[in-house]
Amino acid sequence: MFKSTLLAAALALPLAGPALADTYMIDTAGAHASINFKASHLGFSMLTGRFDTFTGSFDFDPAKPEAGSVTVEIDIASINSNHAERDNHLRSADFFDASNHPKATFVSTGIKATGDSTAVITGDLTMLGTTKSIDIETTYVGGGDDPWGGHRQGFSGTATIVPADFGMPGGIAKAPVELSLEVEGIRQ
Amino acid sequence: MFNTETGYGWVARLLHWGIALSVIGMFALGLWMRSLDYYSPYYKTGPDLHRSLGMILLVLMLFRLVWRQINPAPRHDITPMEHRLSHLVHLAMYALLFLLMIAGYFISTADGRPILVFGLIEVPALIEAKGLEKTAGAAHYYLAFALMALAGLHALAALFHHYVKRDGVLMSMLTGRPRLS
Numbered sequence: 592m593f594k595s596t597l598l599a600a601a602l603a604l605p606l607a608g609p610a611l612a613d614t615y616m617i618d619t620a621g622a623h624a625s626i627n628f629k630a631s632h633l634g635f636s637m638l639t640g641r642f643d644t645f646t647g648s649f650d651f652d653p654a655k656p657e658a659g660s661v662t663v664e665i666d667i668a669s670i671n672s673n674h675a676e677r678d679n680h681l682r683s684a685d686f687f688d689a690s691n692h693p694k695a696t697f698v699s700t701g702i703k704a705t706g707d708s709t710a711v712i713t714g715d716l717t718m719l720g721t722t723k724s725i726d727i728e729t730t731y732v733g734g735g736d737d738p739w740g741g742h743r744q745g746f747s748g749t750a751t752i753v754p755a756d757f758g759m760p761g762g763i764a765k766a767p768v769e770l771s772l773e774v775e776g777i778r779q
Numbered sequence: 780m781f782n783t784e785t786g787y788g789w790v791a792r793l794l795h796w797g798i799a800l801s802v803i804g805m806f807a808l809g810l811w812m813r814s815l816d817y818y819s820p821y822y823k824t825g826p827d828l829h830r831s832l833g834m835i836l837l838v839l840m841l842f843r844l845v846w847r848q849i850n851p852a853p854r855h856d857i858t859p860m861e862h863r864l865s866h867l868v869h870l871a872m873y874a875l876l877f878l879l880m881i882a883g884y885f886i887s888t889a890d891g892r893p894i895l896v897f898g899l900i901e902v903p904a905l906i907e908a909k910g911l912e913k914t915a916g917a918a919h920y921y922l923a924f925a926l927m928a929l930a931g932l933h934a935l936a937a938l939f940h941h942y943v944k945r946d947g948v949l950m951s952m953l954t955g956r957p958r959l960s
Contacts (some may be wrong), residue, residue, distance in 0.1 A: 593951060621906060641866075669910075669912065671909065673890065674892075675886065675887070675888075675889035675892070675909075675911070675912035676826070676886060676887060676912065679886065679912050679913065679916045682913070743906040761816075761817065762817070762818070763817055
C-alpha cells in the first residue's frame with residue numbers, strides 16, 4: 592500500500608507542471624527599478640530620495656507566487672537626496688556610517704498572498720549591521736514578453752521602517768521612513 | 780606697502796596674518812559645524828559662514844599669488860638647506876590651501892548648486908557630477924589636517940629662527956623690519 596502511494600506520487604509528479612519558478616534579474620542596468628524613500632522634514636514636509644546603486648534578483652512563478660523569493664543588495668553610499676552636502680552627511684557616522692556598513696541587504700523569508708495581485712513579502716533587512724524583519728506590501732504590476740525578445744515581471748512595493756531600530760543614532764532616525772519600491776525583473 | 784630687501788611690506792604681512800588666522804579659524808569652524816546637532820540653531824549658519832569665508836579666502840589667495848610674483852621676498856641670512864626646506868614648505872602650503880579650497884567648492888557644487896557668499900554673490904557650479912562630493916569631502920577633510928600639520932611646522936620653524944638662530948626671519952613678517960626686539 593505504501594509502495595503504491597509512492598508510485599502514484601511518482602506518476603503524479605510530472606503532471607504537476609513546471610513547479611520550478613523562473614529566476615529574474617532586477618533590471619537596474621536599464622533603470623526599470625528604484626528604491627525610494629520618503630522621510631519627514633521637521634514635520635513640515637516630506638523629503639524624498641533614493642539609492643542609485645543596487646542589485647538583486649527574484650524567483651517568481653505566477654502560478655505559485657508564495658513559493659517565490661527575492662534578494663536585493665543596496666550600495667549605501669549611492670544615497671541620493673538631491674543635495675550633495677546632505678548626501679555626504681547621510682553617509683557619515685551620524686546616519687548610515689557607510690564606510691563601516693557599505694551595504695544593506697534584503698532577503699525574503701516568506702511571501703503571503705493577500706489578494707489576486709497583492710502579497711506581503713516578509714524578509715530580513717540588514718543595514719548598519721543590524722538585521723530586522725520587515726513586511727513589504729507588494730502589488731503585482733504586470734509581466735510578459737517585452738518587445739526585444741525578453742520576458743519580464745514587475746512589482747510595486749511599500750514598507751515603513753524606523754532607522755533607529757537598526758541602530759541609526761540621533762533623534763531624526765526615530766521617525767518612520769516610507770520606502771517605495773519599483774522592481775522589474777528580466778527572466779534569465 | 781611693497782616688500783623691501785630686508786622685510787615684508789604691510790600688504791604681504793596683512794595677507795599672511797589675515798589668511799593664517801582665517802584658515803585656523805576655518806579649521807575650527809569646520810570641525811565644530813560637523814559636530815553640530817541637526818536641531819542646533821547654528822546648523823545652517825555654520826556651513827553658510829564656512830562656505831562664504833572659503834570663497835573669500837580663495838580670492839585673497841589668488842591675489843596673494845599675484846602679489847608674491849610682483850614682490851620679491853626679503854633676503855634672509857639663512858643656510859642653503861634652510862632656504863630649500865622653507866621654499867618646499869611654503870610651496871606645499873600654497874598647494875594644500877588651493878587644493879583644500881577647490882575640494883570644498885566641489886563638495887558644495889557637486890549637485891550643480893551654486894555657493895552663496897554671505898547671501899550676496901552666487902558662485903556657480905563648474906562641474907555637476909553626482910558622487911563627486913564623496914571624493915571631494917574625503918579630500919577636504921584630510922587636506923585640512925595636512926595643512927594644519929604644515930602650518931604647525933611653519934610656526935615652529937619661525938620660532939626656531941627667532942629664539943634659536945636669533946635671526947630676523949620672524950620679525951621681517953611681524954614688523955617688516957628684521958630687527959630683533
